[in-house]
Amino acid sequence: MTEIPKTLRVGTAGWSIPAAQADRFPGKGSHLQRYSQRLPAVEINSSFYRPHRTSTYARWAASVPADFRFAVKVPKEITHTRRLANATEPLARFLEEVSLLGPKLGPLLIQLPPSLVFHQDLVSEFLQNLRNSFAGDLACEPRHPSWFTDAVDAMLSEHRVARVAADPAPVPRAAEPGGWPALTYFRLHGSPRMYYSPYPQAYLERLRHQLSSLNGEVWCIFDNTAEGAATHDALVVAA
Template sequence: MPKTPRVGTAGWSIPAAQADRFPVEGSHLQRYSQRLPAVEINSSFYRPHRASTYKRWAASVPPDFRFAVKISKEVTHTRRLANTAEPLARFLEEVRLLGPKLGPLLIQLPPSLVFHQDLVADFLRYLRTSFAGDLACEPRHPSWFTDEVDAVLVEHRIARVAADPAPVPRAAEPGGWQALNYFRLHGSPRMYYSPYPQAFLDRLRHRLSSLNVEVWCIFDNTAEGAATHDALAVKTETVCPGVGVSPGLPGPAA
């Protein structure tokens, strides 16, 4: 049977337009976690968080709630995967405080980062010796979207994100390790702003619900609050009848 997708947003802010769809009492995270089963922590990309912060977040949510966490930009953007032992160890020590509520780690790479076999293999090998959980990688340079790169990701059990908008056509489909499918929807045609049309969301909901693997779907079109609406529209435990299934994301949003 297909597994229930984990649908959520990047961050857990609750826009005023959607506030009546959430409980009234509690912090934003507590209220959010009563309606959506997962969230992606993006603030970890910009700065470290205190141990007490991760512990508080973990204690604020139901037992089956999960956090994906974006790896620090010191690792991915400043050091560009080279000489990362110290900042990576610090980051992993922090996020482990989420305990059993820790979901995948997200490795988002800068658009200028070209795939270099030795550099990437060394980084992933070291990361895998330090972290055994789920990993998802969102590369954005065209050199990453080949069978050879997918083979490297499979070797290290790393899923390649299916992204919208996709920097190249292949980026719209999940790649790499297929036991995890991780979808990131940034808003289209205007990234971070545009809401998705209902027909797109309906097709996406059916697509996600039909997959018999671990599925994450994160809406990152948060700038004007569209992500919350779109995530609630997609969150479901059943396949919608009468809607066709496509192999990747459900075509242009517009």
Template sequence: MPKAYADRFPASGSHLERYAQRFDAVEINTSFYRPHRVSTYARWAAAVPDHFRFAVKIPRTITHERRLENADEPLAQFLGEVAGLGHKLGPLLLQLPPSLRFHTDAASAFLQRLRRAVPGSIVCEPRHASWFAPDVEAVLNDLRIARVAADPAPVPQASEPGGWCGLTYYRLHGSPRIYYSAYRPDALDAIAVQLAAATRSGVSNWCIFDNTAEFAATGDALSTLERLSGHNGGHIAGAGAAPPCL
């Protein structure tokens, strides 16, 4: 974690253990690039408190290389690996390439297979405009798949949660410079208001800060937690990627 915030965390323990004493969730991004052993996931799960949850990004082999087609084998491998997290597994994140259009047959078939294989939460971050249409919203809702609320938003509708309304998942990539910029105080105020409102309505909600390139995510997440003091504002994670020990 950044040296500027080191005193905001316990002094002892591994990076993940210290992180988990301040935040109650993390999004594992490294799974997008390479597989991890079941024993590795189990080790991470054992290092955190019982309430802590891991969101895990679905591999790019499935999303970017096979583009949701002929993906049964890599999907089965991935699901077998993340089973090592046990009950600490949170949502699976399906982030799609900007060029991937919503083709009804291929996309619907994959999403149906994914839902049959996954009893827990699924969130989707599409980035092509064709995914932001009423018929696609209906597909996601029927399959209980939430659509990510993203910033910056590739299309205006992407800034708000969509799909299944039983879960909200904010992925905040930094603005105006994606992955780098810290959020202004007024933007963090607005984020906290949204999270608190979702919690009051009984909706499970996540907030992932992905502006990690210059370590802004940790500060933004800590500031958001302060704004949510006295509220159960949902799962807040200070990075869109796993800590370095992951």
């Protein structure tokens, strides 16, 4: 079997443990503590909907092993309500909150609304402001077709931002990673029914082989969590 690179981080969106998979997460403690003994990473999606206290992030960081990493989704106030404009204040607040994850902070995920058309000046200004305050990894999941061009990928790369490879893909190019090549970030939402459908075993094996061929920091997050499929799929790929 192809060896998985040490930089590969496979996980799910959130760390709930479905009852059907509970026996694969033995031990005592919180769901996060048990989850972190089997999978090396998780994506915090709740930050998209509401802020968390700095003490909450600090508690989460203290409860997982040293090599565990959290990706954190940027709040919808920034991406969907303000649509990247005039976001200095909520962005500063968010960065202060997540800083309490310390060295266990992985990429920040910028998921954009499907209606957000690419505008060079707007996006460049937002990313430059973000980069002025944050030197860590960034991944962007655009969903409007205007984002999937060579020029946009080049601009993202200049700001050291990886473009997410998504399934289902809104356009064919969205299925492949782009932007900054030192970080590769897959988000698998489930298909044909988003958030519900499990992935077939053959798909997971092909994905595992694909991930093993990549260099740099590689993330693969399963978001088909509605009926617990994400946990099973992540365990298969991380095995």
